[in-house]
Amino acid sequence: MSAVQTSRPVSRTMSSRDWTMLLLLGAIWGGSFFFARIAVAEINPLTLVLFRVAIAAAALHVYLAARGISFRSAFPLAGGFVLLATLNNVIPFSLIFAGQTELGAGLASVLNATTPFWTALIAHMLTVDEKLTWNKIAGIMLGIAGTAVMIGPGLLAGLGGPVWAKFALVGASLSYALALMVARRFKGVPPAVVATAQLTASTAIMIPVVLLVNGPDGLFAASAHVWAAVFALALLSTAFAYILYFNLVASAGATNASLVTLIVPASAILLGAVFLGERLEAFELAGIVLIGLGLVTIDGRLLPKR
Structure with a gap:
């Protein structure tokens, strides 16, 4: 055997546990639309982002203390967490907010669903264990x-928006993809600490942004049911979801974790049908089937890998 061995780049596969986490995360983030729909009726979107990350960060600090997990391991990596917070929260949230002022939700969902495409391309160029496969x-x-297909007529209705708004949504997807590359750097850090550090940094960034843009007046003026939605959004769809998310990144890799953006619109539609009695259209069912077929193709268990 020679002293120097060459290794062929490999592509990560997902275990059954990874798929369970991915589907659960997609369902949780799909359900976040319910909470956001209630909260945004009385709270400015930027202020809602601040409440979402701040409450989630506080809850995760309590969680770490209760579990006896030290947050000190995050301090030497503070710069990296500020970058992660910027790429994973501040920039995409702002771009999505700006883009959706001009575009319909349907087109925004499709453009957001391109995140796995950009993630796969960037990971192929920058990593050795997440190479592109057919x-x-x-x-x-x-x-x-x-x-x-699942968005159907809603997509066609929103195609006429300005080009800058479409680029804003694509920019958000690119930002998410780059954030996943940054998240890979924290492999030795417990996922709960990564989630806490990211949301703490996001809170520190969003406080001056909200005060500068909206001011302090009426910051906490909201109804009781709206605050219930805010806490549900922060605790379930942010604090718990990001622990799940960073576990998935560590276990399955950045590209596989990004697949959640394909599941979120489908889960939102299915949850609407189950809990709100919304009618499922034929094109929505067809789109969900296509998404499922895409996930099966990526998994490679039913179809041979190429």
């Missing part, structure tokens, strides 16, 4: 197509 390419394309 299964990934075909599965991601099927997932994006399924999202477009």
